[in-house]
Amino acid sequence: MIITKKKDFKELMGNIRNYRSFFLIGCSECASLCGTGNEEAIRDMTEALKAEGKEVTGGFVPKTGCQVLGTKKELKAFKDELGRTDCILVMSCGAGTQTAVELFEDKAVYPANDSLFLGNMTRFQMFDERCSLCGQCILDKTGGICPVTTCPKGLLNGPCGGMQDGHCEVSPDIPCAWVRIYERMKKLDKLQELCETVVEAKDWSQGQKPRALSTREKKEKTRS
Ligand code: SF4
Ligand code: SF4
Known part of the structure; x- marks a missing residue:
């Protein structure tokens, strides 16, 4: 929302x-x-x-x-x-x-x-930013947690050297996004997959503004 x-x-x-x-x-x-x-x-x-x-x-x-x-x-x-x-x-x-x-x-x-921002309501009238609409989602590689948005540096491969006891060096009051990703992948028994994955540099042109999308043509083709 x-x-x-x-x-x-x-x-x-x-x-x-x-x-x-x-x-x-x-x-x-x-x-x-x-x-x-x-x-x-x-x-x-x-x-x-x-x-x-x-x-x-x-x-x-x-x-x-x-x-x-x-x-x-x-x-x-x-x-x-x-x-x-x-x-x-x-x-x-x-x-x-x-x-x-x-x-x-x-x-x-x-x-x-x-x-x-685009975010989630976590409790009544409390909101957290969760997605920056980057146009090329990598949640499939990060256990469903978005480092582009929830890591202040937007690191695609982390954590950075500043992480301390699971907390973020930029905002010590929040958990490090990459520690959250690690813990989640561990729970899902996917640590091996995480260690073997290097998230490639993103194609930021996918987020170039203003963006537009039409799904109309596709639907019309399906109908005929
Ligand atoms: S990777 Fe991009 S599209 Fe996916 S949640 Fe993060 S900002 Fe949004
Ligand atoms: S400590 Fe973690 S969340 Fe904070 S900037 Fe470094 S990698 Fe990103």
């Missing part, structure tokens, strides 16, 4: 100072789990904006904020409210904000959140 956090409210108010009326768009997926784009967050933002003398014409939580056509369809129910709106405030990740930019060519669109 994409981890988001609310922008500092003062900073947000500075960004939207020139607008009077707002329509709020959340997201029922990642931003809801982060508490940044669910119904409660929309209610809180509505109250906070009203307290600042702003008008809130409406708001809703779309099923998936980064799904452009689905969100467009859901927004049809808010035609009147949107007609009275100067500015769209998006309470999801940056992808959701850019859905709104695509759908509202003539209106100002602002993000209410900062998008941080």
Whole structure:
């Protein structure tokens, strides 16, 4: 999931100072789990904006904020409210904000959140970064633990010489990613495999931005 956090409210108010009326768009997926784009967050933002003398014409939580056509369809129910709106405030990740930019060519669109990383919710409202979307996954060689993301040096073959008692030299409060990989491979009885594997230098061009993917052609071929 994409981890988001609310922008500092003062900073947000500075960004939207020139607008009077707002329509709020959340997201029922990642931003809801982060508490940044669910119904409660929309209610809180509505109250906070009203307290600042702003008008809130409406708001809703779309099923998936980064799904452009689905969100467009859901927004049809808010035609009147949107007609009275100067500015769209998006309470999801940056992808959701850019859905709104695509759908509202003539209106100002602002993000209410900062998008941080791709990660996992480990406990209620606690999130850890787990994948950097490198485009060439090596989890098959590392026991399912990502050193690209969870080793601060991103070492493809480790550990480095600075590891101490299983802890990382860069951030001593976290375990060394490569020690975790070693321990997991040991449990799976795959130490031999780990010792024999040298992870080749990655083709970082696979992560060159902006990336795009279409699976449409493949599906159409399968159908015919
Ligand atoms: S190796 Fe790349 S794709 Fe796989 S989990 Fe790590 S960053 Fe993500
Ligand atoms: S101690 Fe381990 S996690 Fe930390 S930088 Fe070195 S290899 Fe990476």
